[in-house]
Amino acid sequence: MIRVSSAEKLATQAVNALKWEARFSPKPGLVTKISNGSHTDMNIDLFLRSADSLYETFLQIAVVSEHAPISRDLREQIGAIGRKGEQKMFETTHGINTHKGAIWALGVLVSVTSSANTTNTTDIFEKAGQLAQIPDRFVNAHAKPTYGSKAKQQYHVNGAREEAADGFPNVEKALNIIRTSKQIDQDQWLKVLCTLYANVDDTNVIHRSNLKVLRQFQNEARSAYEESDTLNSLAFRDLQKTVDHYQISPGGCADLFAATYFLHNFDL
Ligand SMILES: CC(C)(COP(=O)(O)OP(=O)(O)OC[C@H]1O[C@@H](n2cnc3c(N)ncnc32)[C@H](O[C@H]2O[C@H](COP(=O)(O)OP(=O)(O)OP(=O)(O)O)[C@@H](O)[C@H]2O)[C@@H]1O)[C@@H](O)C(=O)NCCC(=O)NCCS
Numbered sequence: 001m002i003r004v005s006s007a008e009k010l011a012t013q014a015v016n017a018l019k020w021e022a023r024f025s026p027k028p029g030l031v032t033k034i035s036n037g038s039h040t041d042m043n044i045d046l047f048l049r050s051a052d053s054l055y056e057t058f059l060q061i062a063v064v065s066e067h068a069p070i071s072r073d074l075r076e077q078i079g080a081i082g083r084k085g086e087q088k089m090f091e092t093t094h095g096i097n098t099h100k101g102a103i104w105a106l107g108v109l110v111s112v113t114s115s116a117n118t119t120n121t122t123d124i125f126e127k128a129g130q131l132a133q134i135p136d137r138f139v140n141a142h143a144k145p146t147y148g149s150k151a152k153q154q155y156h157v158n159g160a161r162e163e164a165a166d167g168f169p170n171v172e173k174a175l176n177i178i179r180t181s182k183q184i185d186q187d188q189w190l191k192v193l194c195t196l197y198a199n200v201d202d203t204n205v206i207h208r209s210n211l212k213v214l215r216q217f218q219n220e221a222r223s224a225y226e227e228s229d230t231l232n233s234l235a236f237r238d239l240q241k242t243v244d245h246y247q248i249s250p251g252g253c254a255d256l257f258a259a260t261y262f263l264h265n266f267d268l
């Protein structure tokens with residue numbers, strides 16, 4: 001049996017990563033401690049309460065995953081816990097979707113970390129891919145289509161499920177920026193965020209606009225840090241203008257930003 005303290009540590013680390021992400025600023029389009037981004041129904045307090053409400057979910061995922069092999073049984077167990085976690089989040093936020101994608105991404109990462117009892121991120125990414133690829137027979141096949149499934153059907157992009165099933169390639173890229181930087185400061189984390197904005201096909205952005213706008217947004221995010229460790233302020237301003245104009249919100253990137261921070265803690 002996993003020492004409860006290890007499971008507790010993972011759950012605490014996951015909740016802390018969500019709170020750190022919420023507080024980080026600037027994050028064009030997203031909620032921060034100084035702006036509600038492209039949202040009229042969300043603010044920082046809601047995100048912090050939502051994050052706290054998920055402690056039990058991550059704890060249960062860590063506990064059931066302890067030394068469990070990657071299997072359909074594990075996938076379905078964490079699926080059931082994850083769906084209950086989504087319910088808890090919606091109760092806490094009175095129906096506002098703050099962390100659905102984060103429950104998925106961090107849920108899978110907490111599970112494989114606990115299952116393999118490792119903090120080696122190469123192993124974690126590989127096992128996360130294996131676990132996320134397993135279909136869950138208990139997913140409600142008659143549920144109404146999600147924003148993500150509609151965007152994927154319309155444009156054949158990868159969404160949250162594929163990011164995990166592919167072993168979180170965008171989180172790996174983001175983590176490498178932090179690992180190879182001479183000093184880890186606000187500028188480096190902003191570079192990580194812009195790299196996620198530039199590379200993730202965020203289905204939330206598509207839902208609020210379309211694929212053409214997503215590509216424009218990604219190109220502007222790329223220009224903000226292209227081949228440099230210093231922010232190009234003009235390019236960043238263009239990015240902010242596009243986000244404001246279309247009222248887009250890269251919530252999927254926010255989740256992967258939190259996931260990067262979660263894994264970065266293993267390096268400390
Ligand atoms: C497999 C699931 C991820 C379901 O995926 P699907 O794509 O079908 O579902 P969506 O409902 O679209 O949710 C996906 C959420 O994932 C985030 N996301 C989007 N694109 C990506 C991407 N390319 N890579 C990674 N992650 C991505 C995103 O979540 C964040 O945004 C949400 C806030 O959005 P916002 O626009 O502000 O608010 P909305 O109300 O949604 O829209 P508006 O009306 O305001 O415009 C917030 O959740 C962020 O976290 C997508 O929302 C998975 O969810 C699943 O199967 N779950 C079942 C339980 C389970 O098996 N769990 C496993 C163990 S934990």
Ligand SMILES: Nc1ncnc2[nH]cnc12
Pocket residue numbers: 021022029030031032037047098099102249250251252254255
């Ligand atoms: N800070 C944030 N703002 C908006 N949507 C998000 N989804 C996850 N984190 C978010």
